Amino acid sequence: MGRFRTERRWRAAAVVAAVVVAAGLVWFKPWALWVDETVHEALPAAQATPTPGSPTSAMPSSAATPSTAPSGPVTVARGSFISHEHATTGTVKIVRLADGGHTLRLEGLDTSNGPDLRVWLSDAPVKAGTAGWRVFDEGKYVNLAKLKGNKGDQNYALPADVDWAAYPSVSIWCDRFDVSFGAARLVRT
Incomplete structure (x- = not known):
């Protein structure tokens, strides 16, 4: 028994x-x-929108007038990633598009993959070392989207109602474990 x-x-x-x-x-x-997920997105292209009464496609593109030419994307802020929980490199930009919208662009991103990684705009300061790992959820932040890939170039549209200037930092945030993989301080250009 x-x-x-x-x-x-x-x-x-x-x-x-x-x-x-x-x-x-x-x-x-x-x-x-x-497991690496590599993304190679081009910067969103500007589309020319003719103004009423302006010449249309009958005019050769080399003779476009200022009213039909897109202003093109303009970088309005930028920063470089520092490592936190995992080694992270690359740059981040806020780009104003020809239509007036803004996109957050990650270029040359290289970080570890992980569960539930997000791209966050935050009002927290970027701190080096372990002191900066967990600060991004203490204040105001905007969860832009799930990270598309842990390597490469990618774009994240900024909502029109978000004042990106109120969020001076970007974090690759692991929502599962409440820790930053890497972060960048945005500096206006």
Whole structure:
């Protein structure tokens, strides 16, 4: 009878251990650290919008007038990433598009992959070292989107109702573990 109880306990312990390991794998997603997702997006192109009464496509493009020529994308702020929880490099830009909208652009991004990574605008200061790992959710922040890839160039449209100048930093934020993988201070150009 004692042997039967011991076997039952071992089986129960094995089942509990298997459930804990499975839950841990689902929660932590350790394989994400070795799987890179590379994104190569071009900066959104400007589209010329003729004003009423202006010549249209009958005019050669080389003779476009100022009223039909796009003003083109203009970088209005920029910064370079520093590493926090994981080694992170690359640059970030706020780009004003010809239509007046703004895009946050990551260029040459290189960081670790991870579970639930987000791109955040924040009012928190960028701090080097472990002091900067967890500050970005303490004040105001805007969760722009899920990070498209942990490497490459990518664009994130800024909502029209967001005053990006009120958020002087950008973080690659792991929402699962409330930690910054890397961050950049935005400086107006």
